[in-house]
Amino acid sequence: MTVATPITPAVLTLPRALPAAERVNVVGLTREALAAALVAAGTPEGQAAMRVSQIWQWAYHRGARDFGAMSNLAKPFRAMLAERFAIERPETVTRQVSADGTRKYLLRIDGGHEVETVYIPEEDRGTLCVSSQVGCTLTCSFCHTGTQRLVRNLTAAEIVGQILVARDDLADWGRKPDEKRLVSNIVLMGMGEPLYNFEAVRDAMKVAMDGEGIALSRRRITLSTSGIVPEIARVGTEIGCLLAISFHATTDAVRDTLVPINRKWNIAALLAACRAYPRLSNAERITFEYVMLKGVNDSDADARRLVKLIAGIPAKINLIPFNPWPGAPYERSDPERIEAFGAIVNRAGYASPVRTPRGEDIMAACGQLKSASERARRAAGR
Ligand code: SAH
Numbered sequence: 001m002t003v004a005t006p007i008t009p010a011v012l013t014l015p016r017a018l019p020a021a022e023r024v025n026v027v028g029l030t031r032e033a034l035a036a037a038l039v040a041a042g043t044p045e046g047q048a049a050m051r052v053s054q055i056w057q058w059a060y061h062r063g064a065r066d067f068g069a070m071s072n073l074a075k076p077f078r079a080m081l082a083e084r085f086a087i088e089r090p091e092t093v094t095r096q097v098s099a100d101g102t103r104k105y106l107l108r109i110d111g112g113h114e115v116e117t118v119y120i121p122e123e124d125r126g127t128l129c130v131s132s133q134v135g136c137t138l139t140c141s142f143c144h145t146g147t148q149r150l151v152r153n154l155t156a157a158e159i160v161g162q163i164l165v166a167r168d169d170l171a172d173w174g175r176k177p178d179e180k181r182l183v184s185n186i187v188l189m190g191m192g193e194p195l196y197n198f199e200a201v202r203d204a205m206k207v208a209m210d211g212e213g214i215a216l217s218r219r220r221i222t223l224s225t226s227g228i229v230p231e232i233a234r235v236g237t238e239i240g241c242l243l244a245i246s247f248h249a250t251t252d253a254v255r256d257t258l259v260p261i262n263r264k265w266n267i268a269a270l271l272a273a274c275r276a277y278p279r280l281s282n283a284e285r286i287t288f289e290y291v292m293l294k295g296v297n298d299s300d301a302d303a304r305r306l307v308k309l310i311a312g313i314p315a316k317i318n319l320i321p322f323n324p325w326p327g328a329p330y331e332r333s334d335p336e337r338i339e340a341f342g343a344i345v346n347r348a349g350y351a352s353p354v355r356t357p358r359g360e361d362i363m364a365a366c367g368q369l370k371s372a373s374e375r376a377r378r379a380a381g382r
Pocket residue numbers: 140142143144188189190191192193194224225226245246247289290291320321322323324366367368
């Protein structure tokens with residue numbers, strides 16, 4: 001006769017720990033998504049919103065990576081979180097520091113893919129340049145990323161994860177609301193076209209802008225697009241951050257060659273979307289980025305056409321000296337040319353700051369990003 005082994009109730013009620021790969025990564029989930037995941041894991045519905053706030057503050061104000069440290073949560077709840085959830089960031093493969101203090105991180109994400117993130121310290125701010133895709137589907141002829149085909153969109157977790165990695169490295173956690181933060185601004189100007197990954201970018205920026213999340217004001221976040229016209233209004237209505245347009249040319253003939261998406265949405269269509277931009281005001285001007293390419297788009301006539309084209313749009317014009325990369329088919333305009341171009345724009349009443357190239361020695365400047373592995377693959381294939 002076999003005797004059944006008695007099973008004690010204690011064994012039956014023990015929470016089952018999930019294997020690491022199946023745990024839900026809290027990073028990048030919207031408030032609603034995290035609340036739903038907590039409820040699915042047994043948290044009473046009435047408590048979910050408060051638990052989200054508590055977990056967010058630990059993860060995003062103090063940089064906690066471990067639920068065990070969350071001392072204002074009950075022990076059994078912490079144990080449940082540790083068994084079913086995780087607080088994960090991408091893995092840092094390399095970190096390079098430029099002579100000018102710019103830092104470039106090469107990060108590995110799921111699938112073995114790699115993205116780059118750049119931190120640019122300045123006197124009055126610290127800007128993190130965040131990627132939205134691995135590679136880019138677009139093929140702007142002056143952009144190094146454009147020579148790498150799109151591998152995939154980043155998830156919201158991977159976009160927020162870039163911010164967490166930089167703040168880990170800079171020890172930028174636990175600062176009071178009035179204290180100076182090292183990562184004070186975010187620009188979506190790394191690899192990829194953010195408006196071709198709208199939902200993930202939006203969800204990530206919601207975490208970045210939430211007072212209990214990364215807690216950066218929406219005016220400290222700028223999204224740059226090459227001109228995906230149908231998505232532009234959504235930046236204003238669904239995210240609310242500042243908008244930058246990669247303009248770069250004053251005739252369709254030239255813009256077609258520099259920013260090929262212009263063949264789909266030309267200058268007139270792009271400017272119509274800018275004029276209709278929901279949040280447009282003098283306090284929240286659109287930035288027009290303009291890469292200065294020697295002999296291609298940098299004449300006085302270009303400068304005059306530019307101010308005529310954008311007339312009436314509250315705008316500033318950011319002149320970006322071209323940053324070279326191996327095999328690039330362009331040269332940077334001379335400093336005198338950039339100055340003369342800027343003076344015309346200025347006389348028309350627009351601020352026209354010239355963007356100082358940063359981190360050139362580590363290939364971290366605008367348009368120089370491209371996964372190192374991809375570079376190596378190409379070199380090997382040649
Ligand atoms: N895909 C988006 C955002 C990333 S690029 C976009 O195109 O707007 C950020 C800025 O750097 C864009 O204005 C882009 O046109 C510019 N850029 C790209 N390659 C560059 C290069 N080699 N030198 C200078 N600026 C460059």
